[in-house]
Amino acid sequence: MNTWQEDRPSGGGSSYGQGNGGYGGGGAGAEPPLPPGLNPRGPGAPSPRRPQPAAPQGGGYGAQPGYPSRPGGAPRGAGVPAQGSIPPGSIPQPGSIPPGSIPPGAVPPAPRVAPGGAANSRWPRSRKIKVTALALVGALLVTGLGTYFWADSKLNHENTLASYPGRPPAGKGTNWLIVGSDSRDGLSDAQKDAMHTGTDTGKRSDSMMILHIGDHGNTLMSVPRDSWVPIPQHLNTNGNGKTIPATTSKINSAFNNGGGQLLVQTIETNTGIHIDHYAEIGFAGFVGIVDSVGGVNMCIDKDISDQDSGLNLKAGCQSLNGTQSLAFVRQRHQMADQDLGRMRNQQKFLSALAKQAASPATLLNPFTLYPLISSGLGTLIVDNDTGLTDLGSFFLAMKGISGGSGKTVTVPVGNANYRAPDGESALKWDPVKSKEVFDAFKNDTAVPDVK
Numbered sequence: 001m002n003t004w005q006e007d008r009p010s011g012g013g014s015s016y017g018q019g020n021g022g023y024g025g026g027g028a029g030a031e032p033p034l035p036p037g038l039n040p041r042g043p044g045a046p047s048p049r050r051p052q053p054a055a056p057q058g059g060g061y062g063a064q065p066g067y068p069s070r071p072g073g074a075p076r077g078a079g080v081p082a083q084g085s086i087p088p089g090s091i092p093q094p095g096s097i098p099p100g101s102i103p104p105g106a107v108p109p110a111p112r113v114a115p116g117g118a119a120n121s122r123w124p125r126s127r128k129i130k131v132t133a134l135a136l137v138g139a140l141l142v143t144g145l146g147t148y149f150w151a152d153s154k155l156n157h158e159n160t161l162a163s164y165p166g167r168p169p170a171g172k173g174t175n176w177l178i179v180g181s182d183s184r185d186g187l188s189d190a191q192k193d194a195m196h197t198g199t200d201t202g203k204r205s206d207s208m209m210i211l212h213i214g215d216h217g218n219t220l221m222s223v224p225r226d227s228w229v230p231i232p233q234h235l236n237t238n239g240n241g242k243t244i245p246a247t248t249s250k251i252n253s254a255f256n257n258g259g260g261q262l263l264v265q266t267i268e269t270n271t272g273i274h275i276d277h278y279a280e281i282g283f284a285g286f287v288g289i290v291d292s293v294g295g296v297n298m299c300i301d302k303d304i305s306d307q308d309s310g311l312n313l314k315a316g317c318q319s320l321n322g323t324q325s326l327a328f329v330r331q332r333h334q335m336a337d338q339d340l341g342r343m344r345n346q347q348k349f350l351s352a353l354a355k356q357a358a359s360p361a362t363l364l365n366p367f368t369l370y371p372l373i374s375s376g377l378g379t380l381i382v383d384n385d386t387g388l389t390d391l392g393s394f395f396l397a398m399k400g401i402s403g404g405s406g407k408t409v410t411v412p413v414g415n416a417n418y419r420a421p422d423g424e425s426a427l428k429w430d431p432v433k434s435k436e437v438f439d440a441f442k443n444d445t446a447v448p449d450v451k
Contacts, residue, residue: 154377160260160278161383164232167265168274172444173214175273176394177264179255179280180207180329180346205255205263206330207346210273211397214444218397218406220351221437221447222343225252227411228418228426229270234258250426260381271438277390278383285379286329287322292371293356295319298328298349306331325349339427340410347408354398409437412450 123131205225212219231254233246244257254266264275281289290296299317306312311327313320320328329349332342362368382391400406412433418426433450440447 154373155386155388156379156381157384157386158260158278158381159384160264160280160381161275161385162261162265164265166269168268168272168442170274170276171442173212173441174276174393175441176211176213176277176279177267177275178209178211178350179205179260179263179278180286181205181255181280181282205252207343208251208255208263208267209347209350210267210271210275210441211394212441212444212447213393213397216444216446218401219441219447220347220398220401220406220408221441222347222408222410223251223267224339224343224411224413224427225250226339226425226427227251228420228428229266231266232262232269234262234265250424271434271441273438273441277386277394278381279386279391279394280381282379283326287326288379289357289372290320290322290325290353292374293353293362293368295321296325296349296353296356298325298352304328304331325353340413340416343410344408351398351402351408354395355402358395358399407447409447409450412437 208223208225210221210223212221227250228248229251230248231246231251234244234254234257236242236244236257251263251266251270255263258265260278260280264278267273268275297317297319300313300315302315304311304313306327309327309331311324311331313324313328329342329346331345332339356362357372362372397406401408412430413427414430414434415428418428420426430450433448436448436450439445
């Protein structure tokens with residue numbers, strides 16, 4: 001096959017590396033230069049180079065005929081790099097941008113980084129903030145739920161709101177019966193001596209109040225424990241379990257003989273107020289709650305020195321610890337009206353305690369919250385339907401009363417020195433005024449100011 005390379009001195013070999021400017025440079029068999037007259041560039045100009053054919057794929061430079069080559073290598077001619085070598089700077093490095101290649105004002109492209117590189121392992125700041133916030137919220141939810149179920153398990157439930165024939169229907173608002181008992185359960189002998197509680201067994205009602213939570217304000221009403229009222233027939237749960245016929249006696253005997261269930265029934269049948277929730281706490285629980293919140297601030301009108309309760313306080317505002325607080329709500333001998341004066345102190349103290357317990361400083365501090373739950377709820381007795389959310393509304397209502405958004409009253413008294421048929425000294429309610437207050441509780445209307 002004749003080509004332009006045949007009949008030339010090179011013997012049909014490739015012209016690469018031969019002729020003017022060729023890689024071989026004027027070796028044997030090189031093509032002679034054009035005569036000066038035939039050179040299109042003019043006399044003395046170098047002859048034009050012929051177009052170089054592309055190297056066949058996979059062959060490399062050494063695959064062309066006429067080249068000395070090495071296996072898989074390139075020719076050793078001058079200026080030809082070895083196979084696989086790249087002259088420095090001939091290929092831009094990842095992320096490098098040649099100067100002047102981006103017009104002014106243009107945004108350069110983001111650097112390309114291999115998978116798994118440093119840039120891929122870094123999150124944007126906004127994403128870090130979102131992930132951290134979600135993790136924090138998740139941790140708080142887990143902690144909150146755990147605390148809720150743990151606290152709920154500490155409550156002691158009793159069936160104190162049992163149904164019975166003639167029970168008053170539920171009214172408007174929510175009514176709590178709050179009972180402070182003289183139970184010594186949980187107190188050591190040394191504590192009983194220090195608190196002047198005595199060593200009696202069982203429990204008797206030391207105080208009782210009805211808290212009404214409604215649309216017309218919250219009201220805390222004390223019920224005198226010596227109130228002379230009818231008590232329904234009941235089982236004697238504090239003795240041999242025999243049935244005790246209906247009788248008339250002091251209202252605290254209902255709690256002494258029939259516990260919380262009989263006390264609720266006695267309160268309801270004498271006031272017409274439907275009790276929605278029940279809460280009872282003994283001496284040990286009361287002291288534990290006060291100490292767990294770091295004491296309760298109280299302002300004392302005058303010096304108190306009471307031998308029976310062991311209380312010795314100077315007049316003025318001060319913080320009372322658990323033992324002092326228990327003595328404060330129990331003492332009555334320095335009060336001109338005895339039990340009635342003590343009930344006023346109990347209302348004042350209970351409101352102050354609720355305000356302290358429901359404060360952010362207590363609820364947001366685990367060093368006060370968990371001891372409060374452990375010592376308070378562990379000794380608190382509630383009805384079967386009461387949960388932590390109900391107790392939360394109870395404390396908020398009590399806190400509001402302490403803050404002035406509610407009021408405190410006592411069942412209007414008709415005769416504070418009533419002499420019972422059996423010779424006991426008791427107290428009788430004013431039938432007209434007390435009914436006005438009871439009706440306000442039932443209908444969730446404004447409680448009248450009566451004495």
